[in-house]
Amino acid sequence: MRFEVLGPVRMFDGDRPVALAGALRRNLLAVLLARANDPVPVTTLTEALWGEPVAQGTSRLQVHVHRLRQELDDPGRLTYVPAGYALRVEPGELDSAVFAALLDDAAGEPDPGRAAGILRRALEMWRGRAYQEVDLPDVGAEAERLTEQRLLAVEELYAAELRAGRHEVVVGELLESVRHNPMRERLHGLRMLALHRSGRHAEALSAYQHAREVLNDELGLDPGPELRSLHDQIRAGEAVEVSGATQVPAQLPHCATDFVGRELALSELDQVLDAHPGTIPIAVIAGTAGVGKTSLALRWAHRVKRRFPDGQLHADLRGFGTDTPVEPGDVLAAWLRALGVDGKDVPLDPAERGARLRSLLDGKRVLLVLDNAVSADQVRPLLPGSAQCAVLVTSRDQLNGLVVGEGARRVELDRMSRDEARLLMKELLGDLVTDDTTAVDELIECCARLPLALRIAAERVRRHRHRGVRQTIAEFGCAQARLDLLDSGDPQASVRTIFAASYRNLPAAEAALFRLLGLHPGSEMDAYSLTALAGTGDVRAIRRGLAELARAHLVEEVAGKRVRLHDLLASYAAELSRLTETPAERREALQRLYDYYLQAATTATGFLAPGALPERKPAHVTPPMRDHEEAARWLDAKHETMMRIAEAVDGEFAHYAVDFATVLDTALDFGWHVDDAQRIHGRAREIAARSGDREGEGVALRGLGVAHFRRNEFGQARRFLERALELARGPSATATALLSLGEVCVFTGRTDTALEHLRRSARLYQEAGLQLLGLRPMICLGRLHRRWGRYQESLECLSEAARVAAAHRYQPAEADASYALAGLHRDLGRHADAAEHAERALVLARRTRFRFLEGLVLHRLGTIRRCLGEYPRALENHRATLVFARKMRSANLEAMALTAMAETHAAMGDDMEASRCHLHALGVANSGSSHYVRARAHAGLGDLHESAGRHESAVRHWETAVRIYEALDAPEAADLRRRLSSDITPSVPC
Incomplete structure (x- = not known):
């Protein structure tokens, strides 16, 4: 293929032009070529094609992408990766890249005549304006860059021609170039020089006057120093050389000589x-x-x-x-x-x-x-x-x-390691370090291995060498806060003193706000939470106060209109609060803050799981949440703060641990925060049981069950969920427990029980008027029907779920239904449809921060790519799944990715790599409870042994797979058993 953008956008298959039907297709190609070989986000493409995000923009884009793929010599050139669509362009295929390469060749050519020839070849490639007929902001910057590159090439061409002594030849060309580009001072200078070297001195001076008039009329400026200097040299009759030298900046500041480690x-x-x-x-x-x-x-x-x-x-x-x-x-x-x-x-x-x-x-x-x-x-x-x-x-x-x-x-860049901190202290303290290495280690821990604190402490030691390190530690008070450690009494080396100087200059309202920051458990705070903490109800007043604190450098402003305090400032603010506010005032402030977070989290969860939580009375001003994305973003940003609250409360505030476990339940599962879920639900269960809160205990038990389920710890998950079902009160709580229990039953081979639980869950949700929550058991049923080959029932179930979710714009269920439909269409052999559903599921899962589903979709997309014969793209998906699984610490997903990778390698004929991946998958799966993946890996190894002529080894692996499949009540068991008995070699599955 060849692509041309140095003029109208064109595409060639060999020498045959490929017609680009319609402006949208041409614009799509232009945006992709402007970022050739790099992924372009879907949002960027939809906004470029339609001017703004449009309804069903993703599906419309997929249509145009599909048609553009058909016009390429290889549809695999245009691929979808997690970051967007990328068009693969090989070296020599894009004229703008060839143009740039020729410019590089010319720059490295010492012979000016040959350099000029290369530059002329490069400039002959231009057929008009770059990206002509394409008027898109995303392409405009690239077109502007290329245009500037072209002008620089023109200037370099004539400079090379002059260095080659062809001044008389290019005088006329330079006149034409100056007419077309009157603002380019260098072209004026090159024309003057060509005239001067041709013996036409008067015309050269006249050319300068012309340049001066043009620049003055158009810009109100006189010529620059280089053009003025050239004019003076020509007027004086001096010999003038063509200079192409540019300044080489060297702006790096001095580097500290005592830098160590890192x-x-x-x-x-x-x-x-x-x-x-x-x-x-x-x-x-x-x-x-x-x-x-x-x-x-x-x-x-x-x-x-x-x-x-x-x-x-x-x-x-x-x-x-x-x-x-x-x-x-x-x-x-x-x-x-x-x-x-x-x-x-x-x-x-x-x-x-x-x-x-x-x-x-x-x-x-x-x-x-x-x-x-x-x-x-x-x-x-x-x-x-x-x-x-x-x-x-x-x-x-x-x-x-x-x-x-x-x-x-x-x-x-984290705090220094202990070894690095020792090296720094040795650099700063010299022989003093060897006097008492244990004391130096204590000093390092007192400074929390923070380089700034270490330097301040080291300066204190150096200043009082006769006391030694240990006495200095004793004076600092290592058991106290870092503020005490660094409060040396010296204004130049006392953190507390420096903070106090800024604090004393604050107005009373801002001083009170700063003290309240010390009570906030979060690492970052916004105006809404601080408004609740202060009890004012005036968000604007709090924002003005934060702006004043930022100007006084007592808070740091971060993205999203949030502020944060580093540890030393947070300690100082908390210290001031303890000294100024009464215990009752601090308790009331904290209660307002906890109630605010519960109210806001309940609103946000209403988008993730509509109707799952009863509404709370709006007692505080909360940030606006207009859709699921905003709600998910808020929960993702704030769940850590709420976790801290839940883990810290006790006494009269202990019940908040149960409340926060309840409101965060859905968000923690969607976000794959399994460790957090186990911690918060474990504490909530303990507190609820102690206080006789059976409803709260049931919610906590269900949360613990789901957390164990995500870790593939099915026995513990079932025990927790069965107890949660016993404690459930009301149709909604019962339906939720049944849903989770049904999912566990699916994975443990209790198919009939799973069907019963899921159908009852869906029915209870409907009776409670919670139609959207009822989509999840419906989708689970659809997946179960697919697994057992009941494809029509599965399609009806999943299509209805997708329709309802789309009608209500409930994106989590849309994502889940699209994922399930991708699997169904894959099994039916409709691989193109399967890929579209999977790609849509991936976009929705990422948009809604549904991390658990995102990993599964990545895996499924890889298996679909294999079915399409797109092996390199399938391997990309498998590797992406592997990275994702390890990041999320999911052994099951990791084993799934490895098994899928093995099957793709087998389909490519690389049996050795396939065997390695299967064995790796078994190692990962055997460490947990990934039974289904173990069975699939054994089946795959059996296939590989059989193809290599090792029949007995193959049979052993197949029989192991059959035993596991049968224990899971999986339909693969019967199929593999039949093939074993008939001695038919199993094929590699999609």
Whole structure:
């Protein structure tokens, strides 16, 4: 295939043009080519094609993707990956990439005549404007970059021609180029030089006057210093050389000489450079204040700067400091000047500055270091377009937007290890370390292995060398808070004193708010929770107060209008609260905060599981939640804070542990927070049993049962769920317990009991008026029917569930139904339909943060790709599932992924790798209760042994598989038994 974008967008299969029917198809191809070989998010594509997210945008996009695939020489070129759709373009197939490669060749060609010839070949590729007839914002930036690249190529062409002595030949061409590009000072200069070298000195001086008039009329500016200097040289009759030299910036600040350790982080940064050739290496060093992010960044930057001979750019974005964060446009202006752009020529529009920077960096090896970034939005405008550049960002924020959207790799910088802290103390204290290594270790722990605290403590030791380390520890009071440890009485080295100076300058209202922050159990706080804590009801007043605290640098602002305190500030705020507020005032504030979180969590859970919880009286102002995505996002962000509350409450507040376990139940399961679920439900069960709260105990038991089920601990799960069913009161609680118990029965081979539980669960939900909650048992029934080959019943069940879910815009059930339909269509041989259902399920699962389902969909999509014969894509899905499973610590899903990988390798004829994967899957499955996966692995190994002529070994594996399948009441048992008895070799399943 060939693709052309240097003019109207065109596509060729060999020499045959491929017609692009309709503007939408052409625009889709244009967006994909603008990011060739990189995934483009579905939302980006739908917004590009229709201007905004539209109803059923994903399904409409899939139609156009399917049709575009049919027009490609290989449909596998256009693939769907978790990050979006990616169009594979091989080297030499895209004219803009060939153009860029020719420019690189010309830049490396020492002979100017040959360089000019290469540049002329490159420029002859242009047939008009880049991406002509495509008017899309997502393509506009790339078109602008290419246009700037073309103009630079024109300038380099004539500079090469002049260096080759062809000044008389190009005078006329330069005149034409100047007419078309009157704002390009370098073209004016090259024309002047060509005229001057041709002996036409008067015309050269006249050309300068013309350039001056044009620039003055159009921009109100005089020519820049280079053009003025050239004019003076020509007027003086001096010989003038053609200069193509550019400035090489070297902006890295000094690196601390006493930097130690961090070898793992340095190694991770090294890996970023070489991880994915062809993409821009972007690394984000993230960590708390005082952890040494800047020191690490500068250490690494100095270590690798020789790999970037075209320079190093640096900017302190001041995202977390005493000043306002730097605007990206200001950084761009400074960088352009550092790269040789005259200040008068720096564009006024930040977007134009970004485009100019990308053009200047194209093909160059430059390292960009962005220190102290506040957000991904602050960084994005500063990113280069060339994969030969690299970007290093430091921030107290996680910068998830860069990681997810731009493919950045985050390097988490934690507190120093003990060994690293010892090395630092040895560097700072010298011989004092060897005097008493045990005391030094105690000092390190007193400082919590935080580099900033270690340096302050070391300075204190050095200042009083005669006392020794141990006496210094005794003075600090190692058993007390870190504030006491670092309160040396010296204003220059006392954290408490520094905080106090800022605190004393606060107005009374802001001072009270700061003290309340010390009571908040969360690591991050928003205005809504703090409004409840303060008992004011005025969110705007709290926001104004937080803004004042941020200006006083007593809180850190983070994305999403939240604030946080690092540990030292949190300790100081809590200390002030204990000294100022009465115990009764603190209790009342905490009660308001707990009630607020229960109210907000109940509202959010209403989107995840409509009707599962009784409504609470709205006593507090809560953040707006307009749809499931907002609710899931809020629960995902706040569940950790609520967990802390549930684990900490006691005495008169102990009942809150039961309340929070109840409201978080669905969110913890959807988000695959299995460990959290076991902890909170375990404590809730204990408290509920102690207080005689049978309803609360039943909810906790059901939550524990589900948690054990997710860990494949089926025996414990069934015991907890059966007891929960006994304690259930009312149709909703009974239906929920039956649903979970039915799911366990499905997995343990109790099919008849599972059918009974699931049908009763669905019926009870309907009787209680909870139609949407009733979709889940309905979908489970559909999956069970499919498993037993009752395909029509399964289709009716699942289609109805999908219809109801879509009609009510209940996305979790839509995702679950789409996942189940994908399996059904796969089993029916409708593989294209199966893939569409699976892709939709994956989008919905991710959008709704339904992590448990996301992992299963990734697995199913891989099996469908295998059925389609798309083995490389199937393996990509298997590997993605494997990574996901290990991240979620799911042994069952990990074993499933390994087994699926084995079956794909077997289908590809790679029996050795298939056997290795099956054996690995058995090792993982045997460590837990993944019985079905064990059976499938044994069946697969039997197939491999049989194909290798080892019949007896094959039979042993098949018989083991049959025994497990029969214990699970799985239909595969009968099929495998029949094939064993008839000596027919089983085929590799889809």
